[in-house]
Amino acid sequence: MQRSAGAMKRLIIKRLSLMLVMLLGLAVITFTVTNIAPGDPARLAAGPDASQEMVEKIRVERGFDRPLPARFLFYLGQLAQGDLGNSVYTSRPVAQDVAVFLPATLELVLFSILIAVVLGVPFGVLAAVYQNRLPDHAIRFLSVSGVALPMFWLGLMLQWYLSLELGLFPLGGRLGIFDEVPPRITGMITFDALLAGDPATAGNALKHMVLPAIALSFPALAAIIRVNRAEMLEVLGRDYVVNARAQGIGPFRIVAIYALKNAILPTLAMIGLRFGWMLGGTVLVESVFDFPGIGLYAAKAAISSDFEPIMAVTLILGAAFMLTNLLIDLAYALLDPRVRNQI
Amino acid sequence: MTKEPLLDIRDFSLVFDTFDGTYHAIDRVNLSLQPGEALGLVGETGCGKSVLTRAAFGLVPTPPARITGGSVKLAGRELLGLSDRELRQVRGRQVAMIFQDPMTYLNPVFRIGTQLIDAIRAQSGGRIKRVEAKAIALDMLEKVQLPNPERQLAAYPHELSGGMRQRVLIAMALAAKPRLLIADEPTTALDVTIQAQILDLMAGLVDEMGLTMIMISHDLGVVAQVCSRVAVMYAGKVVEDAPIAQIFDAPAHPYTQGLLAALPHPFRRQDRLASIPGTLPDLLHPPSGCLFAARCAQAAPACGVPVPMRPVGEAHRVACTLYDDERKKEPAHV
Numbered sequence A: 001m002q003r004s005a006g007a008m009k010r011l012i013i014k015r016l017s018l019m020l021v022m023l024l025g026l027a028v029i030t031f032t033v034t035n036i037a038p039g040d041p042a043r044l045a046a047g048p049d050a051s052q053e054m055v056e057k058i059r060v061e062r063g064f065d066r067p068l069p070a071r072f073l074f075y076l077g078q079l080a081q082g083d084l085g086n087s088v089y090t091s092r093p094v095a096q097d098v099a100v101f102l103p104a105t106l107e108l109v110l111f112s113i114l115i116a117v118v119l120g121v122p123f124g125v126l127a128a129v130y131q132n133r134l135p136d137h138a139i140r141f142l143s144v145s146g147v148a149l150p151m152f153w154l155g156l157m158l159q160w161y162l163s164l165e166l167g168l169f170p171l172g173g174r175l176g177i178f179d180e181v182p183p184r185i186t187g188m189i190t191f192d193a194l195l196a197g198d199p200a201t202a203g204n205a206l207k208h209m210v211l212p213a214i215a216l217s218f219p220a221l222a223a224i225i226r227v228n229r230a231e232m233l234e235v236l237g238r239d240y241v242v243n244a245r246a247q248g249i250g251p252f253r254i255v256a257i258y259a260l261k262n263a264i265l266p267t268l269a270m271i272g273l274r275f276g277w278m279l280g281g282t283v284l285v286e287s288v289f290d291f292p293g294i295g296l297y298a299a300k301a302a303i304s305s306d307f308e309p310i311m312a313v314t315l316i317l318g319a320a321f322m323l324t325n326l327l328i329d330l331a332y333a334l335l336d337p338r339v340r341n342q343i
Numbered sequence B: 001m002t003k004e005p006l007l008d009i010r011d012f013s014l015v016f017d018t019f020d021g022t023y024h025a026i027d028r029v030n031l032s033l034q035p036g037e038a039l040g041l042v043g044e045t046g047c048g049k050s051v052l053t054r055a056a057f058g059l060v061p062t063p064p065a066r067i068t069g070g071s072v073k074l075a076g077r078e079l080l081g082l083s084d085r086e087l088r089q090v091r092g093r094q095v096a097m098i099f100q101d102p103m104t105y106l107n108p109v110f111r112i113g114t115q116l117i118d119a120i121r122a123q124s125g126g127r128i129k130r131v132e133a134k135a136i137a138l139d140m141l142e143k144v145q146l147p148n149p150e151r152q153l154a155a156y157p158h159e160l161s162g163g164m165r166q167r168v169l170i171a172m173a174l175a176a177k178p179r180l181l182i183a184d185e186p187t188t189a190l191d192v193t194i195q196a197q198i199l200d201l202m203a204g205l206v207d208e209m210g211l212t213m214i215m216i217s218h219d220l221g222v223v224a225q226v227c228s229r230v231a232v233m234y235a236g237k238v239v240e241d242a243p244i245a246q247i248f249d250a251p252a253h254p255y256t257q258g259l260l261a262a263l264p265h266p267f268r269r270q271d272r273l274a275s276i277p278g279t280l281p282d283l284l285h286p287p288s289g290c291l292f293a294a295r296c297a298q299a300a301p302a303c304g305v306p307v308p309m310r311p312v313g314e315a316h317r318v319a320c321t322l323y324d325d326e327r328k329k330e331p332a333h334v
């Protein structure tokens, strides 16, 4: 155990340094793509009403007149200082915008992945246990819809039916107009409201997230069900399950503990992957539900050719994706002693 | 046969409903074991040894399997038709199984101790407490001569060698002091030196605990070391059933004779092992007569109709037309 704790620490350090290298690569790509796109960055940064003189001043000030490699180094220097540039659209530093919008998205995505895992894993197990019988067919219907229905269309349908027709959930946004925004601690309103001792507001924030979270989690739910079902089927046919049955161990324990702990490993990889996809999916879903998160922020920036926010969001989502993968690998090592031994 | 048999399998038949059709895996098998007896079950791969011994105790999933007839009595109690819960009690307490590959029969993500304790508690129907189960586990690990039992409890299966894992599996199987032990090729996957150790250990435990045993093997040599009687299976049927000496000295069925010829002989120089030409019949469409006829050098028209088991000596039965009164023909010896 002692030895494996040290190995774990080394693994984390190794992976974090690798992440820095990958982020650098990502920065090269986003920087190149945005800078070879047509348009004059100085004019864009100065805004449509600026005089030619202003534009030239900004060109020199922000280094837009220098060659691309030099500008990239300058950009990296800024990044290293935590300066993500400025948004023309919000006319604020991107770092400030991110601090406001990122927690909202995190809250939404965490809620969504929670739905996908809490439903997906048991559904996958049930489908495997009742293979080719009614529960399996019913669950397959769910997982096929998850693949077939486009996220934004599902979002619109949910809005139309559950919100407009039945009035069960708000149409969009993050809080009602009469709700008081709790003092900012984590930036995630649900948590902040709970910390401030205001469960009503927390409930309301949650209610605002239900529909976008369903839309966001549906494809992930489908994928998790499929992977977990397939893994459970495979594991339930393994020899150690036969042995457990031969010992007289009951079916619930065999399925929920002996088999699931083996089947959950590949499912975890899928959960990590889907978490990353969800982050990207927020661009669509937050737009549909007018949910003020980083996805909506990026979408609005893209429409107004506001490059610096887009580059920043790309890097942040990339980092989040890599961090998730690291967490998944650590969970793998925790659950599987054979993996633990290899690190 | 004055005593009541411990295990009595009568006319047991089982099919698999597969995509291609009905696969007749086990066909009207009879097997009977007296208490304290050790029976060897031999036959080439795929002949149904594992399916038979597992299905008798509800260990073959249905579907795809379907038991189409017969009866399985354990100490006089009919097992076919029992609920899963009742069968679980039977498996845990009265019948123990040890399997072929110790590498795959332990769960890779749980500690040895967890698996042992879980099994022991399940065998008791949950009556035994965790602490008590741990004591039994330690005791059993000592019985199977695993070094450092206390430390092995905290180990994961991949940290143990094949022989050690098989010892763990034996400890697990025998913890509840069962009456019947089914050992399904318990040494096939092990090194030769380890094989001998495990066989010795098992023979000792069978003796000490007064177990009745079915030992499944491809290897007549292994069976000869442990068993007093042998049943030979071919394509889902038992074709010969005899005391071990009879099998070696006067094998009656041409298939058994073939199996013996395939054994490496310690005193005779052989350039290569003899093997029986041909392959197993198609059990999706089994012929109505003797299933071995297509591979048999002595096949006759009489083999085309169902061939029942008949006695050919003291406790020696065989399913072969060579011993029909009408086919007055000396059995050929190989």
Ligand SMILES: Nc1ncnc2c1ncn2[C@@H]1O[C@H](COP(=O)(O)OP(=O)(O)OP(=O)(O)O)[C@@H](O)[C@H]1O
Residues within 6 Å of the ligand: B016, B018, B023, B025, B043, B044, B045, B046, B047, B048, B049, B050, B051, B052, B064, B218
């Ligand atoms: N789930 C299943 N579906 C269809 N056929 C099966 C299934 N399980 C086993 N069989 C078939 O039943 C037959 C008997 O298999 P079994 O495992 O009992 O053979 P065996 O005598 O134990 O062989 P081995 O010596 O290789 O262990 C085989 O031909 C196998 O293909």
Ligand SMILES: [Mg+2]
Residues within 6 Å of the ligand: B049, B050, B051, B184
């Ligand atoms: Mg077998």
